[in-house]
Amino acid sequence: MGGCSGCSLAAGTVSAAAVQPGRHVVALVGPPNSGKSTLFNRLTGLRQKVANFPGVTVEKHIGRAKLSGDRETLLIDLPGIYSLHPRTEDEQVTHDVLAGRMPDVPRPDAVLLILDSTALGRHLVMAAPVLALGIPTLVVLNMADDLRSRGGHVDVAALSHQLGAPVALVSAARGEGVEGIDDFLRGTAAHPRSPLVELPILQDVPRCREWAARVGSRSSYRAPAPAEWSRRLDAVFLHPLAGPLVFLIVVLAVFQTIFTGARPLMSLVESAITASGNAVAALLPEGILRSLLVEGVWSGVGAVVVFLPQILLLFLFIGILEDSGYLARAAVIADRTMRRVGLQGKSFIPLLSAYACAVPAIMATRTIENKRDRIATILIAPFMTCSARLPVYTLIVAAFIPAKPLLGGLLGSRAAAMLGLYLIGFLAAFVTARALKSSVLKSERTPFVLELPPYRWPTxxxxxxxxxxxxxxxxxxxxxxxxxxxxxxxxxxxxxxxxxxxxxxxxxxxxxxxxxxxxxxxxxxxxxxxxxxxxxxxxxxxxxxxxxxxxxxxxxxxxxxxxxxxxxxxxxxxxxxxxxxxxxxxxxxxxxxxxxxxxxxxxxxxxxxxxxxxxxxxxxxxxxxxxxxxx
Amino acid sequence: MLQLSFNKRSDRRTVPPRQLAELQEGERAVLERLELPEDVARRLMEMGFVPGNTMTAARSAPGGDPRVFRVDGSEIALRHETAVHLILRP
Known part of the structure; x- marks a missing residue:
């Protein structure tokens, strides 16, 4: 669910970042919630592009790394997966890229395997299939700051010997220890030779776990104390009464802010557009060109550009909700309601991101295993009020609904009207889902399994x-x-x-x-x-x-x-x-x-x-x- | 002798295996087996629901379902209908 980058994909405005042969290609692999994308952003900054892998809808994030060396290194951020066993589209793509079977993408020269150091017990299992590929791999243990502050420990040198691969302990969010990754990418990192432990048979999950536990204990891994503040926050956010109430307050606050908070910025943009339009009008002689620029371009394009602050504010809120980990809790709360219409909590996350834009939301449905559930989610996603409706709604609501305080000034009448519009979209989606799931798209229920990442400050x-x-x-x-x-x-x-x-x-x-x-x-x-x-x-x-x-x-x-x-x-x-x-x-x-x-x-x-x-x-x-x- | 073995059998009948779904908030137990189709079981095992592993029941969504379970230091939400197929060690 990476923002609304999907819109540009479908519109065909981003040219696919082609990977030319001869370049140093490095793949980032790791489970969801391991901070893979944070590290990718840290290493590439603004030099990244989003495209699609050919034939599938999995997003391909490619960026150039900032290295001091002269060689250009291309980083590919692969989707977050729990295993290399190809079952979902995400897993298939990762599997194919690493095996060198993906068209247009050469087999990676190196792999960065990103694992959450606070959950090594589980994440270390991923090391076995990745190391078995035989590609030079750096094992990046992320969230080093969390591990330390919660009293966990791991012996990096010992782990490196056990795995037969270099290991770096980093905090991608803080940029701590990232030099180790630079060293590895430049090919100067020390490579321990053969692993001290044999790799397990990959098909057998319990065996892999035993292997991971053995490697962990030989590297004197001590799991950190559970994140207490995360539990304390869950005591509020998942509380039978406070939970839904907080959810409602968050939603209301978002609407109120989008509608009233963006005003000053919008009038600023508006006066800038008017002033520049007048300036252009004054510069040009009366005639066809002036008419085209002022009446056509300025009033047409300007009318839309005015809404930029509002749309950015909406995306800021969605970004905060997503990056902080709250969205996963909202999905858990929503599961019961989603079940009533025949869908599951996992459909809730694409639907929520459809409030930004339906295109990435529809691409995000690929995490839903059941095909009929997935089609139903795709069909109802465009009912969610996307950000492109915001300019239309704002314009008409501001023109026809008089501003009046409601609920003792908590909510303005215009924000309430907007909320009503968001609600009818939501209702239409639910009624449609219900109708689809009880007729043409009827199917057996698939289990709902969702990991709740610890709460984090969005960076x-x-x-x-x-x-x-x-x-x-x-x-x-x-x-x-x-x-x-x-x-x-x-x-x-x-x-x-x-x-x-x-x-x-x-x-x-x-x-x-x-x-x-x-x-x-x-x-x-x-x-x-x-x-x-x-x-x-x-x-x-x-x-x-x-x-x-x-x-x-x-x-x-x-x-x-x-x-x-x-x-x-x-x-x-x-x-x-x-x-x-x-x-x-x-x-x-x-x-x-x-x-x-x-x-x-x-x-x-x-x-x-x-x-x-x-x-x-x-x-x-x-x-x-x-x-x-x-x- | 007869008496004893009879008792034993009736014991086995009256104490059915416990399910993960029966755990109360804060209670811990060790997983014995997963009575689920192979692909679902595999997915759950990858998330940490492996026989022999300890899991703790944590908070649930309002209404009691789905419930969050703590496994290997991570928190994973499962529905009641799935958790009844995860059998605990007595």
């Missing part, structure tokens, strides 16, 4: 990398897809020319298209401008904001109005509610449909999903329009 570094990644995806989309839509829209709004002059927007090509679809959407309370927005937002939801920005920017009498006031003039309250409901349910995202097709191996499921979601959106919006109009 600024990993949160920063996440936000940077997200900001670049968002801005790239604004600079490509939304820019292109804005330019095409501007051109179509200025055609056909009569006597060399552009027509009034109602009579332009855009106006004609809008008027053609108008009868179809009139029952929902939308006019032709919204209709044009609905068409362009088939590419991505937030495009409607840019489209409306551009249309109103070109329309003579609304040019001076803000987008909000222009909308207020053009849409009734009932129509606004219908539009919100439509966006809550409709599938307007090319990237999601592409990833669903790839995941489910055909057009059948994305077609079913698109038809179902559009029909639901249309009918619900119609009902909402009728009900609110009657009030």
């Amino acid at each position: 600024l570094r990993s949160l920063g990398l996440r936000l940077l990644d997200r900001a670049s995806v968002f801005l790239r989309r604004a600079g490509t897809l939304i820019l292109a839509v804005a330019i095409v829209l501007w051109a179509l709004a200025h055609l056909p020319l009569t006597d060399g002059k552009p027509p009034a927007i109602e009579n332009s090509v855009v106006g004609t298209i809008g008027r053609t679809v108008e009868p179809l959407i009139e029952p929902l309370g939308f006019n032709w401008k919204i209709g044009v927005g609905l068409i362009t937002s088939l590419a991505a939801r937030e495009v409607i904001v840019g489209t409306l920005g551009a249309i109103y920017g070109m329309e003579g009498n609304s040019q001076s109005l803000s987008l909000q006031s222009a909308l207020q003039r053009d849409l009734s309250l009932a129509g606004a509610v219908a539009l919100l409901i439509f966006f809550a349910f409709a599938m307007q995202c090319i990237s999601t449909m592409a990833v669903v097709r790839r995941e489910t191996g055909g057009w059948k499921w994305p077609a079913v999903q698109f038809a179902y979601m559009t029909a639901l959106a249309y009918c619900s919006a119609f009902l909402a329009y009728r009900i609110v109009s009657a009030l």
